[in-house]
Amino acid sequence: MKQSGIIDRTGGIFLLVMLAVAVLVPASNLLLPAGHPLHVPDYMIPLLGKYLTYALLAVAVDLVWGYCGVLSLGHGAFFALGGYAMGMYLMRQIGPRGVYGNPVLPDFMVFLNYKELPWFWHGFDMFPFAMLMVVVVPGALAFVFGWFAFRSRVTGVYLSIITQAMTFALMLAFFRNDMGFGGNNGLTDFKDILGFPISAPSTRLTLFVASAVALALGYLICRALVTSKYGKVLVAVRDAESRTRFLGYRVQNYKLLAWVLSAMLAGVAGALYVPQVGIINPSEFAPAQSIEMVIWVAVGGRGTLVGAALGAVIVNAGKTWFTGVLPEAWLFALGALFVLVTLFLPRGVLGLASSISERWKARRPAATPTPEPAE
Amino acid sequence: MSFEAQSSEPYVVKSHGALALEAEMREIAQDRPGANRMSMTPALLYLDNITVSFDGFRALNALSLVIEEAEMRAIIGPNGAGKTTMMDVITGKTRPNQGVAYFAGTHDLTSLDEAAIAQLGIGRKFQTPTVFDMHSVEDNILLALKEDRRPFSNIYWRRTPHERERIDELLERVRLKDARFRRAGDLSHGQKQWLEIGMLLAQEPRLLLVDEPAAGMTDQETADTAVLLREIAKTRSVVVVEHDMQFVRDLDVKVTVLHEGSVLAEGPLDQVSADERVIEVYLGR
Numbered sequence: 001m002k003q004s005g006i007i008d009r010t011g012g013i014f015l016l017v018m019l020a021v022a023v024l025v026p027a028s029n030l031l032l033p034a035g036h037p038l039h040v041p042d043y044m045i046p047l048l049g050k051y052l053t054y055a056l057l058a059v060a061v062d063l064v065w066g067y068c069g070v071l072s073l074g075h076g077a078f079f080a081l082g083g084y085a086m087g088m089y090l091m092r093q094i095g096p097r098g099v100y101g102n103p104v105l106p107d108f109m110v111f112l113n114y115k116e117l118p119w120f121w122h123g124f125d126m127f128p129f130a131m132l133m134v135v136v137v138p139g140a141l142a143f144v145f146g147w148f149a150f151r152s153r154v155t156g157v158y159l160s161i162i163t164q165a166m167t168f169a170l171m172l173a174f175f176r177n178d179m180g181f182g183g184n185n186g187l188t189d190f191k192d193i194l195g196f197p198i199s200a201p202s203t204r205l206t207l208f209v210a211s212a213v214a215l216a217l218g219y220l221i222c223r224a225l226v227t228s229k230y231g232k233v234l235v236a237v238r239d240a241e242s243r244t245r246f247l248g249y250r251v252q253n254y255k256l257l258a259w260v261l262s263a264m265l266a267g268v269a270g271a272l273y274v275p276q277v278g279i280i281n282p283s284e285f286a287p288a289q290s291i292e293m294v295i296w297v298a299v300g301g302r303g304t305l306v307g308a309a310l311g312a313v314i315v316n317a318g319k320t321w322f323t324g325v326l327p328e329a330w331l332f333a334l335g336a337l338f339v340l341v342t343l344f345l346p347r348g349v350l351g352l353a354s355s356i357s358e359r360w361k362a363r364r365p366a367a368t369p370t371p372e373p374a375e
Numbered sequence: 376m377s378f379e380a381q382s383s384e385p386y387v388v389k390s391h392g393a394l395a396l397e398a399e400m401r402e403i404a405q406d407r408p409g410a411n412r413m414s415m416t417p418a419l420l421y422l423d424n425i426t427v428s429f430d431g432f433r434a435l436n437a438l439s440l441v442i443e444e445a446e447m448r449a450i451i452g453p454n455g456a457g458k459t460t461m462m463d464v465i466t467g468k469t470r471p472n473q474g475v476a477y478f479a480g481t482h483d484l485t486s487l488d489e490a491a492i493a494q495l496g497i498g499r500k501f502q503t504p505t506v507f508d509m510h511s512v513e514d515n516i517l518l519a520l521k522e523d524r525r526p527f528s529n530i531y532w533r534r535t536p537h538e539r540e541r542i543d544e545l546l547e548r549v550r551l552k553d554a555r556f557r558r559a560g561d562l563s564h565g566q567k568q569w570l571e572i573g574m575l576l577a578q579e580p581r582l583l584l585v586d587e588p589a590a591g592m593t594d595q596e597t598a599d600t601a602v603l604l605r606e607i608a609k610t611r612s613v614v615v616v617e618h619d620m621q622f623v624r625d626l627d628v629k630v631t632v633l634h635e636g637s638v639l640a641e642g643p644l645d646q647v648s649a650d651e652r653v654i655e656v657y658l659g660r
Contacts, residue, residue: 228529229517229518229532230529232514233518235510236507236510239507240505240506242489243505246466246498246499247493247574249524250524251490253525254526257526257527
C-alpha cells in the first residue's frame with residue numbers, strides 16, 4: 001500500500017495479531033480435543049470476546065484522551081448506551097417466550113404494570129434499527145454534551161468532572177423503574193440474536209470474531225484519523241490549544257468530531273459486549289467503571305491506540321485472575337498498578353516495549369556487518 | 376538605559392533640553408501637512424476609543440490606533456501599559472467593553488472569534504515562543520499554511536507539491552531547512568521564535584502582531600530578527616511589541632508609546648524618546 005502512514009510497524013503487528021486471534025481461537029476451540037493443552041474451552045470464548053470489546057472501548061477513550069487531550073471520565077455512559085440499544089433489541093427478540101408470555105412487553109414491563117410499550121421501545125424489534133441506535137444514541141448524547149462543553153471552552157479537570165457527572169446522572173436515571181429500561185435489574189434473560197440462540201457455542205464464536213473485526217476496524221478508523229492532517233491538528237490542540245485557535249482553526253469543531261466518533265465506537269463496543277456477557281444494567285454507568293477505562297489506556301500507553309487495546313486486555317485479564325484468587329485485593333492491585341505506571345512507565349507498556357527495542361537496536365553496533373555472537 | 380545613548384547620532388551627547396527642542400521642531404515639521412494625517416485611504420487596522428476593564432481595572436482606556444497597509448509599527452510601554460490586552464482585543468481573545476475595532480475597513484473585530492479573525496489575515500506571535508512541540512518543524516509550518524481550516528476537509532488531506540514548495544520556501548526564509556524533521560520541542564529558544572515567525576508567514580496574514588520577538592535572543596539573533604521583520608513589512612503590516620530599545624531602533628519605524636491603557640505618544644523613536652511624559656513614565660521622574 002502506498003499509504004504507508006496509516007499502518008506503521010506496531011499497527012501492522014497489531015492487525016496481524018488480531019487476524020491470528022480471530023482465526024486461531026475459533027480453530028482451537030472447534031478443532032482441538034477438549035484435553036489438548038492449546039484447546040480454548042467454550043467458557044473462555046465470551047470472556048475473551050469481552051476483553052476485545054473493552055479493547056475497542058479503550059481505543060475510543062485513547063482517541064480523545066491521547067490525541068485530543070480530552071480526559072473523559074464518562075465513556076462508560078456511551079458504552080452502556082450502546083449496550084442498552086443492543087439489549088433492547090435482544091429483549092424484543094424474546095417475544096412470547098418470557099415468563100409472563102406477553103408477546104410484546106418484556107417481562108419487567110409486565111411486572112411493573114406497563115399497559116403498552118413505551119414509545120422509545122418501538123423499532124427495536126428490527127435489528128438494523130437497533131444497530132443504528134447503537135451508534136446514533138451515544139453519538140447524539142456526545143454531540144449535545146460536546147457542543148456545549150467545547151464551545152464554552154471547558155477544559156482539563158473541569159471537563160473531566162462534568163463527564164463524570166454525566167455518567168453518574170445517567171446511572172441514577174437508569175436505576176429508576178419508571179425510566180422503562182428495567183431499573184436496577186437492567187435487561188437480561190436474552191434468548192437469541194438474529195434467530196440464533198445466544199448462548200450456543202457457534203453464536204458465541206461468531207460474536208467473538210465480530211468483536212475482533214470491530215476492534216481492527218475501529219483501530220483502522222482512528223489510525224486513519226490521527227495520521228491525517230486532521231489528526232495533526234488534534235495533537236496541536238492537545239499541546240497548545242490557544243495557539244491552534246490563533247492559527248485559524250475552530251478548536252471546538254475538531255474536538256467535537258473526535259468526541260462524537262469516540263462515543264460511537266464506545267457504543268459499538270457496548271453493543272458487542274452485551275450479548276457476550278448476557279446482561280446490561282445501570283452499574284455499567286458507574287463512575288468507577290469509566291475511571292477504570294482511563295487506567296487501561298494509561299497502562300497500555302496513552303496516545304498510541306495499540307497500547308490502549310493492549311492495556312485493556314492486560315488489566316482485564318489481571319482482573320479476572322485476581323478476582324478468582326484474591327477478590328478483595330483487586331482494587332488495591334488496580335490502584336497500585338495505576339500509581340506504578342504513572343511513576344515508572346509514563347508511556348505505558350507499549351512505551352516500555354519500544355524503548356527496550358530501541359536500546360537493543362542501539363547496542364547492536366550498526367557499523368559491523370557481521371552479526372555479534374551471543375554474549 | 377539612558378535616552379542619550381539612543382539618539383540617531385550615537386556619539387553626540389545632548390542635553391534633555393536640546394533633545395526636547397529638536398523633537399518639537401520635528402513635530403512641527405511633521406504636522407504641517409496636517410490634512411494628510413486623516414488620510415482618505417482606509418486603514419488596515421482601525422481601533423477607536425477601545426476600553427477594556429477587568430474587575431474595575433482599566434487595562435485599556437479609550438485607546439485609539441490606526442495601522443496602514445504595509446506599515447510597520449513598534450509599540451512600547453512599561454509593564455501593565457496594556458500592550459498584550461490590545462493584542463487580545465485585535466485577535467478576538469478579549470471583547471472590549473467599549474469602542475470599535477475594524478480590520479480592512481469592513482470587518483468588525485469585536486464580533487468575530489479568534490479563528491475567524493485569524494482566517495481574515497491577522498497573525499499573532501506570542502511572547503513566549505509557542506510551537507507544537509510534539510510535531511516536526513515541517514508539520515508546524517504545514518499546520519499554519521493558509522488552507523482550508525475545516526475538520527472534514529482535513530481528514531481527506533493529501534500533501535500537494537505546492538505545499539512542499541511553500542514549506543521549503545518558508546523554512547529557507549527562517550533558516551530552519553536543516554531542522555526540517557526535528558521535533559519542534561527540541562529546537563533552541565531562538566529557533567523556536569523563528570519557527571513561530573515562519574508559521575506566521577505561512578498563514579499569509581495581512582497584519583502580523585509580534586509580541587517581544589527578541590526576548591531571550593542573542594545579539595546576533597536579535598539583529599537578524601529585525602532584518603527579517605523589516606523585510607516582511609515590505610508587503611504586510613507588522614505591529615511589534617518590544618521592550619528592547621536597541622531592537623526598536625534597529626526596526627527604525629514609527630513608535631507608539633502606551634501608558635495606562637492609552638496612547639501616550641506616537642512618532643519616530645527619537646521624537647517620542649525626547650517626550651517629557653515618555654521620559655517620566657519610563658524613568659519614573
